[in-house]
Amino acid sequence: MNWKTITKAGLAVTLSTTLLLGCSSSKDRLIMVTSADYKPYEFHDTSSGEDKIVGFDIELAQLIAKELNIKIEVKDMDFNGLIPALQSKRADLIMSGMTPTPERQKSVDFSDIYYESKNTIIFKKNNSLTTSDSLAGKKVGVQLGSIQEKEAKKMKGVQVVSINKVPEIIQELKAGRIDAAIIENTISEGYTTNNPELAFTELKNSEPTGSAIAFPKGSPYVKDFNRVIKKLKDSGKMDELVKKWFQNS
Ligand code: ARG
16 A cells, blocks of 8 residues: 555545534435425426426425535425335435324424414305305315315315325316315415415414424434524524525415
């Protein structure tokens, strides 16, 4: 071994320790699954001619990855398949505007909440279905596997129509095949702005529907991600991201 190889070896050791310092776990590429049907959290942007998954969650994930010196690769799937993907080790984390419910906490670990939202009823302006009571006897669209589906199932007399992708829920609503839908305010805002025939109201007495990152049970990453989430909140970077994605979306 000449001195050059020795220096190279030394350098390699130093580099890998620096990488590891960023994050207490050893994997340097994590697979993140999401349901990219949820503008502005995650959606397909084809405006550049290329199909890219972008949004608040995606940019937040990249910021966290940068802080932790890791790479995050994003994969798209149905919302209903996200937790199973984590459980079968096909993914390392979920970022998908997912609410950390006690029921889900039985099968995954969640980070701290990084953004809050609320449930709304979205409907056609001409049949103002503005309260949960008004939904009795009506067909109400919800995303399959979502907390909105659970909420709708608790409402007396509601015919729940579970649909895989959120844009399809809106299509069904516009086509009159469902009467209303339950969707988070952060999503309803965009759809009502772009579809003047639609309106939404906040669903009364429904719990806040914050978003958190899901990991497999016992994952060493929860602590690292929480540390960075806190840092981004404290530094004002999180507010910047929120402004960018949630204002005039
Ligand atoms: N917050 C709701 C839930 O956790 C809906 C999330 C839907 N997310 C999505 N990317 N489609 O059930």
